[in-house]
Amino acid sequence: MNLFNSSYYKVQKTFLTICGGWPYQTNYNYFVLRTIFLTGIMIFMFLPETIMIMRNFKDIDLITAILPLFCGSIMGFSKAIVLFSNVNEVKILLEELQKDWRNFSLIESELLLIKNYAKRGKQITVMYAGSIYAGGTCFYLMSLAAPVADLIKPLNESRHRVFLYPGDFYVPNDNHFLLILTMEWYGLMCAGHVILTLDTFYITLLLHSCGTFAVLSQRLEKLEITNFQINKDQLFQENSNIAQDKKVYFYLTECIKLHLRNIRFTERLNSTFSKAFFIDLSFGVLVASASAVKFVLSINEPNQRIMYGGIYLMQSIRIFCNSLPGQLLINHSNRVKLAAYQSKWYELPERSKKLLLILMMRSEKPNEFVVGKLFAMNIQLFSVINRTCFSYCTALLSLQKN
Template sequence: MKKYATNAKLITFAYLIYVFSCCGGYTLFSIIPKLLNIVLPLNESRPVNLPYQAYYFVDKDKYYFYIIFYVCVFGSVATMMVIAHDCIFFIYIEHVCSLFAVTGFHLETLSFNNHNDTNNRLDDRKIYNRKIAISIHAHWRALRFADILDDIFCTAFAIQMSIVTVTLSITLLQVALLYGEINETLKYLAFIFAQVIHTFCFSIQGQRLIDHSSQLSDKIYNSSWYEVPAESRRLLLFMMRRSVQPCFLSAGKIYVFSLKSFSTVNVIYEIYVFTKFMLLYAPMKFLLRILALILKVMQSSVSYFTVLASFQ
């Protein structure tokens, strides 16, 4: 379980850096024109834009840095709340995966008798029954934890996916309305990629849960089950039957977080279609061709990764 604890630490740290980098870069797009007016002034001031459209009942040019300070503080607090929620989710996923891994280890070592079992002079049937009972209890704990995890995050993920869908639609509309403004277009396109990668992070964690919960039947089959007495083998059938139905995490019992769902999600297709439509305009042709290529490569890579993961 130390391995999974280390994985959880690395995942949360990488996610923390990623989120703050995205938020900082998004805010930096709005600050750059103001900084250039100070460092490299022109005959006329460059247009100043806020990170998001809002009205603070003051002159935004005069109080620009005060507004940016407020945006940074408010954004940092909101970002930390999101990071705390997501990191707790990642840690829980790693924990439940470790429970399934421990169960698989018990099943793979059924035929190994330790010295304590020999000294107790128990017959083989009782030894195997006790080991299988320990494995079944560990499996039950993992399944129960996975069900509790799905019940806790199901509603929150449904709300979150609804917000992501709405924000992506609004962002695409903003890109269409701001045609010709390269800086604003890049800012909104970066936001789109951040949302897609954010969904990918949840999908890959959901895929890990599916893989770990469904691999128990393979571990039972690959173990020395033929050395187990016939009466004890029947106990393993119940675990194999249950492992055929993998555990998963869903958003409102509608969207299942997995690499397969992510690779076929409609929002990627909508972004790609929108990109192909925007390719008709010459000023953004090169940029949007790169965007279309990246989206297709991302979708193909996830599809191939899903196929390869099924052979593990």
């Protein structure tokens, strides 16, 4: 447990604890925090938007305005359900991560590699969280601009007041503007925090897996028969060769175990969060497309243009941040094969060569984070999603003109 209080994982632990996803919390904290976040997303975001869509189903302009944050509420709720229903899997992943740190702490160079990848995960988490919370707070303050201006420099009539998103709360909007705006912001922050938590947790674990592959590659690159010499003054020549053979064989056995353990780690991560990211990407395309449409159409409304432009930019950054670790995982798993090729395998004893061949054959298949058992998370997927967003954007703009 001390590892998660260190600077590398403390931020991630805090995010999981806030939303009730930390597996070492008490049952009471689980219940209270999960209730707060799920009701916040459902009551203050999803239901008001759903009611507004049902009442104005034929208003394409209004539907386009609601769509980005309506899809965001679905993404947040689905990720919350996946996170809360897989607490045991999360606990196993954290225990495996802790076990890896204990194993790598025996060799300074390997521990340094793991620390570097953990540091990258922390940096991404902090920047990601800063953008999410800063964006949500800016949207809230922008909506407050009109009532504040009415107080500072009142006009004959009240300025036009803009909510974060169109929603029906069954109360008069003009009389309860600040209350409704705060409820919308609360619902938005609940969804945003759950999305942020699961995304950064996934990124942190994938980067740890990349670090483990980097350690394995480093071990294979150092694979030389001269590193396993036995003191011949103390042993006969024949016994020396046998002892050396055993040392090489044991070293390769440990490499294979590390490779297999890391493959199982990524497979567990895949099976735990694959469905959540499939839903995320499916609705994320609609978020980006609808936001781009509203950005283009809101020529005379600078506040709306800034808001929807910010949503589009944030969503694009999110998809890129989720795709990049998947690409790094593929690259690092492929590097294991290259490291084995570049080692001085030709100097090894025969049975050690056969053991290395098993590792090389398994490393021919790259490790991937597969979304919904359909496509791998990588940079190519990011490019495909961007093209799809532009296609949907064009179709929605054509629908608006008609």
